[in-house]
Amino acid sequence: MSDVEDQLREALDRLAPDDLSTRDLTTGAWAYHARVRRRKVAAAASALAVVLVLIAVAVSLPGRSTNTLPASPLPTPGDCSAASAVTPAVAGTPPSQVTVVATWICPDVAAGADAVWDLPVIPLRGPYAAQLSVEPWTADSCESSAGSAAPPFTLYRMEGPDRRVTAFHSKDASCRADSLLAAYLTAQADQQTDQAAAQVALAQLPCRSETAWTNENLSAADTTAGPQPIDASGRTPLTAATLCLKPTYLHTNGQGVALAQPLTVRGYVAVPLDGTLLATLNADRQTAREGFRGNGECLGEGNWTYSIIAKTQAGKFLRMSTGCLDEFFILAPTQASTANHYGFIPSNETTAALRSLVLRY
Amino acid sequence: MARAGGPDGSAREEFESFVSARGPALLRTAFLLTGDRGKAEDLVQTALGKTWPKWASIQAEPREAYVRKVMLNTYIAWWRRRWNAEDPTEQIPEATTREHDPAMSLDLLTALAGLPKGQRAVIVLRYFEDLTEARTAEVLGCSVGTVKSQGARALAALRTSQALAPSEGELR
Numbered sequence A: 001m002s003d004v005e006d007q008l009r010e011a012l013d014r015l016a017p018d019d020l021s022t023r024d025l026t027t028g029a030w031a032y033h034a035r036v037r038r039r040k041v042a043a044a045a046s047a048l049a050v051v052l053v054l055i056a057v058a059v060s061l062p063g064r065s066t067n068t069l070p071a072s073p074l075p076t077p078g079d080c081s082a083a084s085a086v087t088p089a090v091a092g093t094p095p096s097q098v099t100v101v102a103t104w105i106c107p108d109v110a111a112g113a114d115a116v117w118d119l120p121v122i123p124l125r126g127p128y129a130a131q132l133s134v135e136p137w138t139a140d141s142c143e144s145s146a147g148s149a150a151p152p153f154t155l156y157r158m159e160g161p162d163r164r165v166t167a168f169h170s171k172d173a174s175c176r177a178d179s180l181l182a183a184y185l186t187a188q189a190d191q192q193t194d195q196a197a198a199q200v201a202l203a204q205l206p207c208r209s210e211t212a213w214t215n216e217n218l219s220a221a222d223t224t225a226g227p228q229p230i231d232a233s234g235r236t237p238l239t240a241a242t243l244c245l246k247p248t249y250l251h252t253n254g255q256g257v258a259l260a261q262p263l264t265v266r267g268y269v270a271v272p273l274d275g276t277l278l279a280t281l282n283a284d285r286q287t288a289r290e291g292f293r294g295n296g297e298c299l300g301e302g303n304w305t306y307s308i309i310a311k312t313q314a315g316k317f318l319r320m321s322t323g324c325l326d327e328f329f330i331l332a333p334t335q336a337s338t339a340n341h342y343g344f345i346p347s348n349e350t351t352a353a354l355r356s357l358v359l360r361y
Numbered sequence B: 001m002a003r004a005g006g007p008d009g010s011a012r013e014e015f016e017s018f019v020s021a022r023g024p025a026l027l028r029t030a031f032l033l034t035g036d037r038g039k040a041e042d043l044v045q046t047a048l049g050k051t052w053p054k055w056a057s058i059q060a061e062p063r064e065a066y067v068r069k070v071m072l073n074t075y076i077a078w079w080r081r082r083w084n085a086e087d088p089t090e091q092i093p094e095a096t097t098r099e100h101d102p103a104m105s106l107d108l109l110t111a112l113a114g115l116p117k118g119q120r121a122v123i124v125l126r127y128f129e130d131l132t133e134a135r136t137a138e139v140l141g142c143s144v145g146t147v148k149s150q151g152a153r154a155l156a157a158l159r160t161s162q163a164l165a166p167s168e169g170e171l172r
Helices: A003-013 A024-040 A048-059 A077-085 A124-128 A169-197 A209-218 A219-224 A277-286 A348-357 B010-033 B039-059 B063-080 B102-113 B118-128 B133-140 B144-158
Strands: A099-107 A153-160 A164-169 A238-247 A250-254 A258-259 A271-273 A303-312 A317-322 A328-331 A343-345
Touching: A003 B102, A003 B144, A024 B010, A048 A209, A099 A124, A099 A169, A124 A169, A153 A169, A169 A209, A169 A238, A169 A250, A209 A250, A209 A317, A238 A277, A238 A348, A277 A348, A277 B144, A303 A348, B010 B039, B010 B063, B010 B118, B039 B063, B063 B118, B063 B133, B102 B144, B118 B133, B118 B144, B133 B144
Parallel strands: none
Antiparallel strands: A099 A153, A153 A164, A238 A271, A238 A303, A250 A258, A303 A317, A317 A328, A328 A343
């Protein structure tokens, strides 16, 4: 046994806390089981019109530039024909610790995909490409998967600094092809939303990804200062807000991961909140507290995850986010750590109003 | 609390006893997998929730092994799942309780967080759970060769951690 392995054993033993409470584990487990029984996988909805609109929007985006994008040359949809020129990724040896410049996908026609299958035509770039983990892991994680809903595709990845291109076939991902494509489409939605948001001022309350919001609005001090009380400005009434719907493709249910909606391109939807909803939300926010961990019921709701970008009377901006519309977590400069959530349970009135809004999309 | 659909009577008592006795160990493993107390609790609760309906049919002896396998599978299945707004930043989770050197612990936690999920699972099973390569492969449902290669890559990445850095005068 090497010294490093012994050191690692000791370090891991020190690292794992021994003061973790088991008080809520049993009730949490039963609550999970009860939720699973109630939950039904959302019916797949036809999104053809949305897809067409979003593809049109996506096609218009390459001309825009942000300072987060790498320099050219970048891949284009035409690179799908360059399959023979790439270095294949070997199953079981996921690339790691590489700088990812761009990622894009193409139909795997040889594996039976329809060549005209609608795919995102804009590559993921920079941080959006880097966050997409490609792991041909063979562990038995499929649970009750009844086969992949994703057509066969090839994911190409350009890695720096020499910009080598590797290819990964979705068939090597086993039942995870769905997860990989869902993650790709989600990253596409984030990239598209953040690029659009970069063109306007925050005062216009554009939707943006959680990562972009955190990078732009939370300082390092906010995230390392430790738990802090909610100051008065944290409860200042909201004067304007935008509800942002981010597509969710997969749900976790009792049997594993299930498809929530078709694996097609879908972007964020922005919905301005009216004065009535702002008023109830403001009243609800007075109950916000540190250490908020949600109501313990949420495994996701509908075809979206939800966030609200808002401006307060004190002129500050904050972001509330959630997977379910009956609880909200607040990201604001008072946010201190993941262990010290700042959030609240909205009133039934607020939740119902938000749900009625969401039903339109 | 709703418990519909699960075993009843003595099975509940056994379940509660099991959670009380083995919960801390499961949580420690889950913490090393997720790097966060809240997520660790979510992971263990979910694994227990998945196990609960089958509790009465699982023999007493392998129950913990069964829960651990479900926990690992759940962890890997969640590799791309959004943790809905509960993980807004990349900051280091709260400090652990048995600090040796807080900076080193946080450094190791950061290094672990940088590993792909599969590699991280191998590290936790091999060096925290002290499972053999064969047993690790069995739990993860992969080959021994994969465990070896994943483990070697993970160790190479973790060597940059202060917690595993050679002491003064020692060659790396």
